[in-house]
Amino acid sequence: MLVCHCLAVNDREVKAAVGQGAATVEDVINLTDAGALCGGCHPSICMLLGEHSQGDCGGDACLAGSRVLCGDRSSV
């Protein structure tokens, strides 16, 4: 699945970054470039971070503006 549409980064690349220890959106941006431009994929990145830490997006990983969208996705 394409996560970052601006820079064409898929979920496998983001998951690999999480596997390498990325714990925040900022970390994922630094490791993969995903989320570096418009920010529209930050909720998706949060979700992938959340999946990794068993549903807990973890404070600063979750941008305030994205929280509702994150919650919507993880609750279903």
Next chain:
Amino acid sequence: MNGDPRIIEMLNESLTAELTAVNQYFIASKMADDWSYSKLAKEYYDESIDEMKHAETIIDRILFLDGVPNMQRLFPVEVGESLIEQFQLNYEMEKRAVLRYRAGSALCHEASDPGTRNLLEALLKSEEHHVDDAEAELANLDQIGEKLWLAKWV
């Protein structure tokens, strides 16, 4: 007519989901067409238009309830990198829509708003059909295998 703010918020969340679905089906259609799966491209195109009509119904209802339709918010548009991945992502999206409309219908009952509930239940039936069709297709895929399943959509 002044609507319950909880109902307007729920309708706006549904609108966000419908607008997301319009885009997700539309890009799936265009990519399927690019990969020469013209039959599936046509299905996705029609579903994209259906979702736009759902969005229209919701917008009309929000305006009727004196709310402000939020046209600039989207959930993540999930673009699969293969036909099968796209199909599965679209199926997951439809399942979330069914759960959302069921919860919305319960909220309408609680807020004594049968007008909105009727509207949501019509949308719910449509999404349930999408889920049912997708489940039949996924069972089909399991039975006949990827190559034959893909061949159906060329």
